[in-house]
Amino acid sequence: xxxxxxxxxxxxxxxxxxxxxxxxxxxxxxxxxxxxxxxxxxxxxxxxxxxxxxxxxxxxxxxxxxxxxxxxxxxxxxxxxxxxxxxxxxxxxxxxxxxxxxxxxxxxxxxxxxxxxxxxxxxxxxxxxxxxxxxxxxxxxxxxxxxxxxxxxxxxxxxxxxxxxxxxxxxxxxxxxxxxxxxxxxxxxxxxxxxxxxxxxxxxxxxxxxxxxxxxxxxxxxxxxxxxxxxxxxxxxxxxxxxxxxxxxxxxxxxxx
Amino acid sequence: xxxxxxxxxxxxxxxxxxxxxxxxxxxxxxxxxxxxxxxxxxxxxxxxxxxxxxxxxxxxxxxxxxxxxxxxxxxxxxxxxxxxxxxxxxxxxxxxxxxxxxxxxxxxxxxxxxxxxxxxxxxxxxxxxxxxxxxxxxxxxxxxxxxxxxxxxxxxxxxxxxxxxxxxxxxxxxxxxxxxxxxxxxxxxxxxxxxxxxxxxxxxxxxxxxxxxxxxxxxxxxxxxxxxxxxxxxx
Numbered sequence: 001x002x003x004x005x006x007x008x009x010x011x012x013x014x015x016x017x018x019x020x021x022x023x024x025x026x027x028x029x030x031x032x033x034x035x036x037x038x039x040x041x042x043x044x045x046x047x048x049x050x051x052x053x054x055x056x057x058x059x060x061x062x063x064x065x066x067x068x069x070x071x072x073x074x075x076x077x078x079x080x081x082x083x084x085x086x087x088x089x090x091x092x093x094x095x096x097x098x099x100x101x102x103x104x105x106x107x108x109x110x111x112x113x114x115x116x117x118x119x120x121x122x123x124x125x126x127x128x129x130x131x132x133x134x135x136x137x138x139x140x141x142x143x144x145x146x147x148x149x150x151x152x153x154x155x156x157x158x159x160x161x162x163x164x165x166x167x168x169x170x171x172x173x174x175x176x177x178x179x180x181x182x183x184x185x186x187x188x189x190x191x192x193x194x195x196x197x198x199x200x201x202x203x204x205x206x207x208x209x210x211x212x213x214x215x216x217x218x219x220x221x222x223x224x225x226x227x228x229x230x231x232x233x234x235x236x237x238x239x240x241x242x243x244x245x246x247x248x249x250x251x252x253x254x255x256x257x
Numbered sequence: 258x259x260x261x262x263x264x265x266x267x268x269x270x271x272x273x274x275x276x277x278x279x280x281x282x283x284x285x286x287x288x289x290x291x292x293x294x295x296x297x298x299x300x301x302x303x304x305x306x307x308x309x310x311x312x313x314x315x316x317x318x319x320x321x322x323x324x325x326x327x328x329x330x331x332x333x334x335x336x337x338x339x340x341x342x343x344x345x346x347x348x349x350x351x352x353x354x355x356x357x358x359x360x361x362x363x364x365x366x367x368x369x370x371x372x373x374x375x376x377x378x379x380x381x382x383x384x385x386x387x388x389x390x391x392x393x394x395x396x397x398x399x400x401x402x403x404x405x406x407x408x409x410x411x412x413x414x415x416x417x418x419x420x421x422x423x424x425x426x427x428x429x430x431x432x433x434x435x436x437x438x439x440x441x442x443x444x445x446x447x448x449x450x451x452x453x454x455x456x457x458x459x460x461x462x463x464x465x466x467x468x469x470x471x472x473x474x475x476x477x478x479x480x481x482x483x484x485x486x487x488x489x490x491x492x
Contacts, residue, residue, distance in 0.1 A: 095269065097276040109265040138276070 004068075005162055005193040006033035006056065011065035013051050013217075025051040027217035028065065033193050033210075035161065038184060040208030041197040042241060048217040049197035050089075053166045056195065057087045070161050083111050086155035089166040096140035100131055100150045103139060104157045111158035125153045145176055152183055162193045169203060181207055201238040211237070213244045216252075220244045318377035320365040 013026040026048045033039040041049045054060040056069055058078040067074045070084035094103055104122045113121060126135050129149045134142055139150060155163065165184065169177040184207055187194055198204050204211055205225060212222040221228065221244055225237065234240045274280055365377035388396035 095273060097273045098269065102272065106265055106269055110262060112259075112261070115261065 003034060004032040005035050005071075006031075006039070006067070006069050006195060008032070008052075008056070008067040009065055011052065011055060011067055012063045013048075013055060013060060014063045024217050026055070026062075029212075029214070029217070029219045031212050031219060031222055033162075033195060035193050036188060036191045037209045038188050038194040038196055038207050040204045040211045041195070041214050042199070042201070042204050042208075042211050042237075043197075043214035044199055044245070047199075047214045049199075049214055050166055051217075052214070053087075053164050053195060053197055056081075057085055057164050058082055059087075083158070084160055085162045085164055086158070086160040087164045087166070088152060088155040088168055090168060090170045090172070092151055092155075094139045094147060094150055094154070097138060099136050099138055100142070100146075100153075101126065101135045103150055103154050107154040107157040111160070113158040121157065121159065125157060129153050145173075148172065148176055149179075152180065156187070160192075162195065163187055164195045166197050167199070168196070169198070169200065177203075201236070201241060205237045213241055215245050215248045218248070220248050316374040318363070318365045318368065318374045320363075320377050320379050 009030050010028045011026055011030070012024065012028050015023040015025055017023050029048075029052060031039070041052060043049050051060065055062050056067055056074060058074055058081050061075060069081045072078075072080040072084060074081050095106070098106065101122060104125055105118055108118045108121055109115070126132060129152070131146075131149055131153065134146050139147060142150065152168075163184075168180050168184075172180060181203070184194055184196065188209070196204075196207060208225070210222060210224050211228065212219045213228075214220070221231070223231070228237070228240050229235060232240050232243050234243060365374065365379070368374045369377060385396050
């Protein structure tokens, strides 16, 4: 059995759009993630980050290729994959008429967290995120920051081995973004696999153990920040990213020519 | 999907539903408020309609020039209807808005024309009733000539509205008289089945109003069925 908790092989997603025709949103990408690692997908808007993460979380089905998450195939074992991951996105909605505590209980139960441990787990999370003052308040009465906390908390409510964060700091203020990064760091330290997509270079620099630079549906390089620096001779991640994107464009133009 | 998942989902939906004030109001509070209102209104309208109908006097004649046994039946019905019982009012008063009164010498066709009755049912002797039922138009009653008017030609003469019942004097097989259904015993277990056209045109409509019968309205003879519903309940 593989040590990788996420294993992606030649994953492809093709959309057919009336205006644009065939769109290859993800074009044969491959990578692996290990437990206790934050793996960052770094790319511009429309690069295919979200599509990749949605395929891994079984929201979208791949056109071709395979992937396993926590040992379960994303197509054949979709239900097991969903129970093994926590998916967070800044656009993830909450149930407005449940309280924060009920929300956490619901997501723990729906993902089959042991019933006897649900209350203890919920109390632990409420304590971790300092949610005591508003744990009994309905979600629709909470402030944006409080909702954000509930949303992160519900992602980890069932203690999944793999966590998927799709641009988690978008629309967060500085303090909330810092808190989010702290949470991701804690999860890594707890041995979780964190798949993290972002287009904010500084965030990727600070958080990611390994980075994959994705552009127009293809991964152009994967490695640690140190290895990327060494390979390109550039120091800043932003420069490294631009370097690979230009290279990719040049390759594409060369193919067209 | 296991039971704990289903339970979690059901709880989620119920909580969401109960906490949505608009949904609770629309699905529970509003019906609770409006249903009694509708029921009260419906009952009040029905009572008002009933009173309106009761205020109307509908005079319906049962006419016969048939042999004596039919007259005996009618006499018997009148007497039975008028007989005071423990739970029935004195003669001359009405209980179920039906009063039977024996009148002699009245030409029902004339009475119908001048509006003093709304309808009349002609009780024919068996042979004549059979002819009418067989479609013999000559057996139908003819309108009485109106003074000062030229009598119409026979072939184009308008027929009177006619309900003809074929009566059988099977008294021995009939049930004992009932104070509640006065007249049913005497008339027999026969029910006049009025064509819907007659009911609509001559009896109180659903709004409580009546429309006068048209003398030229020709109706088919009515068949008689063995039915326990008494004739009196019909009026």
